[in-house]
Amino acid sequence: MTARTCLSIVLAAGLGTRMKSDMPKVLHQIGGLPMVGHVLKALEEAGSERVSVITGPDMPNLESLVHELMPTAHCHVQAERLGTAHATLAAKSDLQDAADDVVVIFGDTPLVTSGTISKVRGQLAEGADLVVLGFETPEPLGYGRLLIDDGRLVAIREERDASEEERKTTFCNSGIMGFSGAHALALMESVGNKNAKNEFYLTDAVEIANQRGLKVVAVAGSEVETQGINTRAQLASCEEDFQNRMRLAALENGCTLLAPHTVFFSHDTILETGVTVEQNVVFAPGVKVASGATIRAFSHLEGADVGSGSVVGPYARLRPGAVLGAKTKVGNFVEVKNATFGEGAKANHLSYIGDATIGSGSNIGAGTITCNYDGYLKHRTEIGEGCFVGSNSTLVAPVQLNAGAFVSAGSVITDDVPGDAMAFGRSRQIVKEGKAAQLRSRLQSEKDAKSR
Template identity: 45%
Template structure:
């Protein structure tokens, strides 16, 4: 559930699994299962949840998923929620291998406490957990990532025969290799770079993984033709999409669900999440786009502007110091500084609809639900509580009263009172 690239770690595993276009996706949830269930509903609504009440090992975890695989014929791939970097090409190689059981391995610079893969020729003979390995086996550098692919029927049979006679008293999924070999079934290893198999076990490892993820995404963006003035200060989410020739300024943060089309520009110090920015639009500096913000072509959103759940049509200009929430704004409308759509009454949200080529004066409060017509105008400082028809001027402010000389007399009286005090 810890976040990497703006989404829970398991979101990366789910995305990798989805690259295979699988028939079914099953998430085994144990500790914190309810939180996992809610997160999966957002990340992958079609995924099913298998509950592991007791955490008795990886083999036991897979056993909890087997009832949800009833009737399925094909290969089953086992991934891990805390291993976020395994790539689509690696998984494709894993499932395309003809062996009955295929394990993903890697050559470790420091094998440490990883399980070791014991190979004879091209055949994987067995997997030995570090706790159960002798010194000769611990000297092997080929390590087990835990990721595995096997035929569904074979996996059901082998997992059903797992025992827990080992140093941890757990049911190891790794033991299916030995069981398969005893039956004369084939087992093999597909290898990948060690960086792909990085598992996250501590806060320090999570921070290191975030750094690695961001470095990779920055390199991908540059390679794909995105211009970044200072790449090290730009942060991406797992699903951030930015088109070629877009320009990204310094210190920009992309949360989940952002699409920026080719030719758009995001100026420095902006935060975007769950939004779409069309070609030719400019955002910022110091702007915030929240979920549901849709910016049309050539829209300008300036400094200290916040947009939430609102659609801005082509050519709209929102210069500065404005909040637009639950709004629809027509083409080429100008929104003055300090405008607020008052969309929340303490219970429900209400929409504001502004027509095309309207002019909203500075410091206008639009009290939703309200509609402003095409080419209509509001006077600066107005509180608009009623619909405005096309081409009308709306004024909703108190009449100014002028008292000649009163300012001087007030200041003199205040100074005199202060002197006496």
Template identity: 45%
Template sequence: MNVVAIILAAGQGTRMKSALPKPLHEVGGMPMLAWSLNAAQAVGASRIVTVLPPHSETTQSWLGDIEFAIQENARGTGHAVLAAKDKLAGFLGVALVMFGDTPLITAATLSQLTQCIKDGADLAVLGFHAADPTGYGRFICAENGQLNAIIEHKDANDAERQIDFVNGGVMAVACPLLFDLLDAVSDDNASGEIYLTDIVHIANARDHKVVTCKTDEAEITGVNNRADLAKVEGIIQSRLRSAALDQGVTMRAPETVFLSADAIIERDVIIEPHVVIGTGTHIGEGSIIKSFSHLEGASLGPCCIIGPYARLRPGTIAGDGVKIGNFVETKNTNLAAGAKANHLTYLGDAMIGEQANIGAGTITCNYDGTNKFKTLIGDGAFIGSNSALVAPVRIGANAIVGAGSTITSDVSDDAIAIARGKQKNIDNAATSFRARAQDKKQKNNNQKK
């Protein structure tokens, strides 16, 4: 049976107080909308239609080739689903109605919903047992499991308000039944809106089978403001950490480590406290990421040692056993197996050969204010401390650059390059210098009196 996902993302998100559309706010390194899209794809949705508000060009651009429909006027959740009706004309199968601001929902839960339809139900509604059901629509269920109605909190009597099994909003509905039911929903209410939940009593009146599916409360937590965003981030981080631990990753203090959903961390990796693993990062087996390091868009081979206090920016590629130490920053740089940059260094737009050693304080001067240039450092090269390598420049294999050098020309293989001012020593000059300085200080003090 074909599955289509209708993802409702037409809310204005005014409580976020942001120029960025609410569905594009990130949790776990991905926009919230991406979590919903990924869940829908994982459950096998052959099509996805995202319902957006007018003037949503930013979100439309982010969606790329994914279909979208525009809800011209905000007239309720049912009206939002109707915005996708023309897109899905003639569709036969299961429609999953989801939300663009509930990133915690899983493919497993969505699969349970769609299975209800495949097993003969016409409509399945996701619910949960709320710790505090205040404000939620209550499920009124028959003994045979039929969902007879959803009673909103404000309309519920005292007995109904004691029910803690409440509406989570997500539904699976047979198509084209979904749109037949919505066409029958009235907007004759105080808000003049078309509510998606109204299809439940209409389906019952027409003798359709309506069932519920249970999940935990956290899974359908919605994001309406920055506090909700932080809450959801915490839950997602807990999930990501647990998954990493289950896959053989050691974390000394998991609660201090922040992971992106697309990060690949192989077994026997050790992550020390206060580390951020950003998007597009791959950490090879047996590597150690020391405290206070930040990795993003970096790919590490096996047995690398990173940090503490290292920053690996996008385009960093490290081979087997590479060492990148404290206060080292890399970007668009490839370090071959066994290369080392242990302290206080910037490597940008560089190719570092095998077993090369980069001394403390070294920088690749890769940018002239307009263009960026490459630095090439050969296998086994040794770059002395406090060196500036002005790109474009090549340091040959096994070459040595003397400490404190500013290198502006290529250095051949096995050569030694020294580029610094000549040292001059003046005997006993320090004594006379201090005497003159003391006299000057005394005169200044006398003038102030």
């Protein structure tokens, strides 16, 4: 397989009309990544070194995303939406540059895997000229049927055109096709538009290829994996299938999910073996959790790296740039943003740690805040190893606590603290004996006077 060249054509010109969206359909997200991004990733993993994406007019945001995710991809505009064969020919200039395999795939099939794409390419490598990916379903209503005769795919029959007997067929068309590069362009150009909508349907290539004596076959895939998305309801259903796939992968990788259906993953979430995840945890994009770590209930992580043996939560929030070393603790109602915790550092409760470095073994008391923003610019707080910051302290950045420094509870720290020094940044307590009794007596008298 690796010796064969491959051009993949991604059909992504669809509007979000049925989704009631102004955004191109394939930009809607599954697992925190636009649908087309999932498809591009699968194609790359399947060894497609060339990719052409067919967009619609005025879709610069889609083109920008494609070039961001896959800089080598080519975008081609389908000026008029005249069917799938018409769409593929928008990439005619790329088709003229020969490839062994040509894969045509929809941009709204985000659950398709590289293994399935490789399965299609495998049939081309074994001598097929045209390969159609199908799936079995107990409810084929609305799908085009794959008609097989003696192991040969003879036609794809749409529901409205199928006979009563053909409608009994449960092997249906996914829309994903593979062409031998030697015949791809000629077959696509031969597709006509003699149908009710006067559109050019790529599925007609099956009968054309058979008429030319070419080898046409179908391979079976998964209905879940090849599902397309046209509505918000289908988007939600696909998201659920994606989450179930990720949950199963985590469990099979040796992670513990105490309530799997309450844990939500992103497309790039990495949980190493031995991670424990409690209930109602959300992994937004960009999260990696090392082995032996525990993510406790109701925590939200995004763009964060959690070290081995660390404990996060419950009710913790890790924002982008949070890096926790081994055996750290970030507890309930602690928010961490763009901050690094050294090994064994702790912020157990009720704190905001932003734009900071926390040295190994340091302890951040409850209610501590790093004041990182002055209204115009962000500034860093540097806390060395073995420091102790007392509860309800405010660290006004830029400020540095050197190794072993101690900050007394309730302090406002605006200047650097030397190593092993103790800093007090608060007013000295004053005690006035009997003052409370005098105050109560006066206030009670005033209250009584108003009630007369």
